[in-house]
Amino acid sequence: xxxxxxxxxxxxxxxxxxxxxxPSTGAIMTPxxxxxxxxxxxxxKNKGFEYARSQNPTRFALEEALAIIExxxxxxxxxxxVAATDAVIKLLEPGDEVIASNDMYGGxxxxxxxxxxxxxxEFKYVDTTNPENVxxxxxxxxxxxxxxxxTNPLMNITDxxxxxxxxxxxxxxxxxxxxFASPYFQNPLNFGADIVMHSATKYLGGHSxxxxxxxxxxxxxxREKLYFIQKSCGAVxxxxxxxxxxxxxxxxxxxxxxxxxxxxxxxxxxxKHPKVGKVYWAGFADHPNHDVAKLQMRGYxxxxxxxxxxxxxxxxxKVLTTTKLFSLAESxxxxxxxxxxxxxxxxxxxxxxxxxxxxLSDGLIRLSVGIEDADDLIEDLKQAIG
Ligand SMILES: Cc1ncc(COP(=O)(O)O)c(C=O)c1O
Numbered sequence: 239x240x241x242x243x244x245x246x247x248x249x250x251x252x253x254x255x256x257x258x259x260x261p262s263t264g265a266i267m268t269p270x271x272x273x274x275x276x277x278x279x280x281x282x283k284n285k286g287f288e289y290a291r292s293q294n295p296t297r298f299a300l301e302e303a304l305a306i307i308e309x310x311x312x313x314x315x316x317x318x319x320v321a322a323t324d325a326v327i328k329l330l331e332p333g334d335e336v337i338a339s340n341d342m343y344g345g346x347x348x349x350x351x352x353x354x355x356x357x358x359x360e361f362k363y364v365d366t367t368n369p370e371n372v373x374x375x376x377x378x379x380x381x382x383x384x385x386x387x388x389t390n391p392l393m394n395i396t397d398x399x400x401x402x403x404x405x406x407x408x409x410x411x412x413x414x415x416x417x418f419a420s421p422y423f424q425n426p427l428n429f430g431a432d433i434v435m436h437s438a439t440k441y442l443g444g445h446s447x448x449x450x451x452x453x454x455x456x457x458x459x460x461r462e463k464l465y466f467i468q469k470s471c472g473a474v475x476x477x478x479x480x481x482x483x484x485x486x487x488x489x490x491x492x493x494x495x496x497x498x499x500x501x502x503x504x505x506x507x508x509x510k511h512p513k514v515g516k517v518y519w520a521g522f523a524d525h526p527n528h529d530v531a532k533l534q535m536r537g538y539x540x541x542x543x544x545x546x547x548x549x550x551x552x553x554x555x556k557v558l559t560t561t562k563l564f565s566l567a568e569s570x571x572x573x574x575x576x577x578x579x580x581x582x583x584x585x586x587x588x589x590x591x592x593x594x595x596x597x598l599s600d601g602l603i604r605l606s607v608g609i610e611d612a613d614d615l616i617e618d619l620k621q622a623i624g
Pocket of ligand 1: 318319320321343345346386390415417418436437438439449450451569
């Protein structure tokens with residue numbers, strides 16, 4: 239996927255990556271190739287497109303764009319973020335072991351524990367914010383290290399470069415879920431990750447109108463293996479969804495800058511509020527791993543979580559149900575602000591004692607700060623917190 243666009247700055251990349259005028263009409267926007275199959279001239283003689291599970295021009299344009307904005311050589315798009323994660327785990331064999339963050343998206347935890355564990359893949363959960371915990375957990379069976387940074391929902395930061403060195407030594411792959419930072423703020427391949435995973439449903443799509451996932455990588459063989467899984471297992475996104483994510487990517491830079499600016503204002507507002515307990519946001523200078531965040535991220539975005547001084551579900555529920563601009567909903571990364579209760583919503587699949595042990599209390603509130611006017615968002619939180 240060599241393209242001179244790769245050498246440009248981010249704002250240019252997001253607009254031009256994967257965009258080639260349509261050869262048949264000159265259309266500047268990538269057409270939605272809504273077709274299941276392609277007519278062939280003779281058996282084995284075709285234009286490189288045979289069947290849309292394996293090849294689709296709209297998907298290929300998106301995959302080219304995803305690779306360029308994540309500083310990777312290849313990308314593969316999937317029908318959801320969990321389908322992308324599913325494809326990575328299918329690289330493994332029964333008996334192989336995965337070391338994963340103990341704080342991550344509940345759906346990833348559910349996929350690991352409820353689907354793949356029964357096929358003989360072992361998962362060890364450790365606090366990856368301290369690399370020593372990861373090196374202590376490595377065994378001869380370790381084939382994959384899975385991290386999320388920042389984590390959903392506690393905004394924990396893991397040192398990608400330090401973990402990549404541990405993975406290299408163990409001859410294991412490192413996959414980083416980069417959904418929260420987006421390629422605008424963090425590029426894990428630059429720090430030694432082998433695979434970057436995205437829920438493109440979130441910042442890449444950016445408008446809460448599509449479910450999609452992506453994997454980005456540099457290694458040719460790894461790309462071949464993952465492409466084989468993509469076409470064999472078939473969790474591919476439709477062309478309309480690929481078009482929507484391609485369109486979303488074109489404004490990633492302006493959206494992320496605004497998410498970051500609003501995130502900064504709201505995190506500081508919450509921190510000063512007398513009824514607010516802890517605020518989890520990677521941009522605070524006293525965040526436990528802020529030095530690492532500063533090194534591997536270019537901004538901290540609009541994702542944050544907080545507790546009230548009265549850290550109970552009842553008190554949180556009052557806030558969750560009285561905001562007017564922040565809508566109570568799962569998901570994140572859209573232009574509109576969302577408020578979420580991880581314990582009962584996005585992370586309900588994690589057993590309560592596990593959750594509490596890892597610091598995810600019943601009263602934790604997560605915000606996906608959108609790109610509305612920050613003063614209006616602050617007013618909304620003020621009236622809800624009381
Ligand atoms: C960090 C993270 N990873 C993965 C996923 C799963 O992605 P999807 O919902 O697109 O399957 C999510 C969804 O919320 C997420 O927040």
